[in-house]
Amino acid sequence: MAGAAKALGLDRLLLIPDKIPPHKALQASSATAEDRLEMTKLAAKNLENCTVSDMELRREGRSYTVDTLRILKEQYPRDELIFIMGSDMLMSFHTWREPKEILSLARIAAFPRMADDEMTHCGNTEAIRAYFGDRLTLMNIEPVEISSTRVRQLIPVGAGVEYLEGEVYDYILKKGLYRTAPATETLQQLRDFSYPCHKAKRVPHVQGCEKEAVKLCERWGGDENTVRRAAILHDITKALTYKEQLKMCERYDILTDSSEIGEEKLLHSITGAYVAEKVLRESENVVSCVRWHTTGKPDMNIEEKIVFMADYIEENRKFPGVDALRELAYKDLDAAIIYGLELTMDEIKERGRQVHGNSLAAYRFLKGNVQ
Numbered sequence: 001m002a003g004a005a006k007a008l009g010l011d012r013l014l015l016i017p018d019k020i021p022p023h024k025a026l027q028a029s030s031a032t033a034e035d036r037l038e039m040t041k042l043a044a045k046n047l048e049n050c051t052v053s054d055m056e057l058r059r060e061g062r063s064y065t066v067d068t069l070r071i072l073k074e075q076y077p078r079d080e081l082i083f084i085m086g087s088d089m090l091m092s093f094h095t096w097r098e099p100k101e102i103l104s105l106a107r108i109a110a111f112p113r114m115a116d117d118e119m120t121h122c123g124n125t126e127a128i129r130a131y132f133g134d135r136l137t138l139m140n141i142e143p144v145e146i147s148s149t150r151v152r153q154l155i156p157v158g159a160g161v162e163y164l165e166g167e168v169y170d171y172i173l174k175k176g177l178y179r180t181a182p183a184t185e186t187l188q189q190l191r192d193f194s195y196p197c198h199k200a201k202r203v204p205h206v207q208g209c210e211k212e213a214v215k216l217c218e219r220w221g222g223d224e225n226t227v228r229r230a231a232i233l234h235d236i237t238k239a240l241t242y243k244e245q246l247k248m249c250e251r252y253d254i255l256t257d258s259s260e261i262g263e264e265k266l267l268h269s270i271t272g273a274y275v276a277e278k279v280l281r282e283s284e285n286v287v288s289c290v291r292w293h294t295t296g297k298p299d300m301n302i303e304e305k306i307v308f309m310a311d312y313i314e315e316n317r318k319f320p321g322v323d324a325l326r327e328l329a330y331k332d333l334d335a336a337i338i339y340g341l342e343l344t345m346d347e348i349k350e351r352g353r354q355v356h357g358n359s360l361a362a363y364r365f366l367k368g369n370v371q
């Protein structure tokens with residue numbers, strides 16, 4: 001917003017948190033209006049010529065832009081009003097309340113959201129140009145590359161802090177907003193915390209992993225609660241981009257060796273273990289199951305082996321050899337892990353990458369123990 005204000009050369013930037021946005025439903029985990037106002041004030045503190053207004057929060061009912069602009073026009077009759085928004089809103093603008101009236105009250109300035117998002121470029125379509133005419137300015141500034149939805153998805157696991165003002169983040173933590181202080185004692189609470197951290201299509205995998213871990217536990221022993229919790233959490237940071245994971249490692253001093261840093265696929269077991277240990281205060285064994293679920297390691301205990309294997313063979317997994325691996329996992333768990341590691345190592349070599357030392361060490365250890 002500050003970048004947009006600067007690009008437009010505004011005399012004053014007015015930030016107006018809305019009470020009830022007309023175009024989207026607020027989630028149950030959303031902050032209250034008062035908290036959002038406080039956070040906006042904190043974010044605005046260091047911005048030049050910036051004022052935060054609670055005019056929409058004080059108003060009853062839904063927060064329609066047209067109502068706000070009418071009031072502002074009365075307050076500032078001689079000033080030109082510019083309404084700043086993300087370019088992704090341009091497409092639905094005609095569905096807002098009294099869109100033409102909005103355009104007569106204010107000019108629109110749209111900033112790009114994502115570099116690779118086609119919505120970013122939607123402002124340049126003929127239909128949009130025809131609709132808005134000269135009332136629209138498309139700002140040629142760096143895309144913000146982040147949405148509030150995404151930030152809310154990241155902060156429960158301690159990620160995405162780089163997108164927030166320090167004081168805003170401190171406020172969120174202090175008040176435990178946006179699921180940053182979750183209750184996760186019961187399995188259901190843990191699932192409720194975990195699932196929204198994943199991309200929706202990954203949730204069946206997490207569920208399948210828990211189910212498989214329980215079955216393996218019934219067959220081979222081990223602590224059911226531990227494997228369930230580890231399975232629910234094992235991919236908790238998988239939705240983070242590589243860059244976001246690296247930022248997390250940097251921020252929290254998470255130690256990684258260079259081979260892990262270089263492998264995008266491996267990093268999530270390290271950041272995931274951090275979340276299990278530091279954010280959720282899980283037991284050492286749960287943390288360890290999460291930590292080693294991708295590469296394995298020498299001398300794994302039964303719960304670590306079960307989570308490693310459950311991740312590999314849960315019912316949604318489809319790859320050549322998975323049925324044989326499933327069968328083997330219930331006949332000889334160590335042999336199945338060896339087979340699984342062989343498959344992984346072959347796949348890694350095929351991609352021209354180097355097999356991770358931990359996988360190799362796990363493989364060699366088990367080979368020494370299994371005939």
Ligand SMILES: [Fe+2]
Nearest residue numbers: 234235293294
């Ligand atoms: Fe994983």
Ligand SMILES: [Fe+2]
Nearest residue numbers: 205234235311
């Ligand atoms: Fe997984």
